[in-house]
Amino acid sequence: MAVTDEAIEKIKKMIVSGELRPGDRLPKESELAAALGLSRNSLREAVRALSLIRVLDVRQGDGTYVTSLDPQVLLEALRFVVDVHRDDTELEFLAVRRILEPAATAMAASRITPAGLAALAAELDALGPSPSVEALVAADLAFHRGVARWSGNTVLCSLLDGLSGAAARARIRRALAVEGVADRIVGEHRAVLGALRDGDAEAARSWATVHIAGVEQRLRQAL
Structure with a gap:
């Protein structure tokens, strides 16, 4: 040593x-x-x-x-790692999100409050009918961060937040810069929100998986 x-x-x-x-x-x-x-x-x-x-x-x-x-402090180093990644690891980071985010979303289903649901809904409504790619990316990250917070697990929340640095935003921007994607993304967010509103953990997990897998597929095509 x-x-x-x-x-x-x-x-x-x-x-x-x-x-x-x-x-x-x-x-x-x-x-x-x-x-x-x-x-x-x-x-x-x-x-x-x-x-x-x-x-x-x-x-x-x-x-x-x-x-x-605090996990949020210690895991800040993860964001640095994500931001300096090599191009051949882009999909690997999304694969990690595909594993972690559905779990966080399922956990949020039993913890999120009416006020929390209203806040997420208001963010989606604020996008309007034809959001720009930049607005869609910002709203996407804010939605996922908002859901993760309601998981009640600070370590899981910090891990997911660390995967959403500048490089992650660039990756998502590439994946969403396709005509017709905005409506699909917002629709998937609303499906997740509906499952959370129903308190249905398994439906929330399933919709989160579908959503992240879709972003992963679009990024794979973009690459």
Whole structure:
């Protein structure tokens, strides 16, 4: 194991064991290095690496702190990975969405409130009869994000949100830039919304699968 990796592992163990908790300030560099049996250079590299993935927060002139460790914070790194993907992995990311989103949609069916349903419906109504591709992409992402939030699972919601960065929007734009697709997309969204309104988890799961698979198919054709 590389020295930096060993340092990262030791800090991770401190967090996992509860010795360091969210919001805690790390001991001074010299003290922590001595306690962990590390050089200050290897500790410094480990702190830098952990700050990049949002586990640690380095505050100049103040110290280094453990972040909230909230899934939404930690999984922000996923968006970076999605945004710098290679072209040959575009469909793989959509395949992951096809696995996760139907589950999130089914979970939302038993949790979404009348106010939540009304908000989703209002967003769809605001699109109008002939939305632009840009408006359709924005509405599509907002709809999926809104449904995922009602799954009640912050990790699942954060994973799906991480798959919806700038590159994901570009992929979806390519898939939706086809004549006649707008009506189909809105119709599928309304079908998902109807299943959520009925509290029918399996229907919600099925419509979400149909919807994501359709986007995946259109992207495959575009590529």
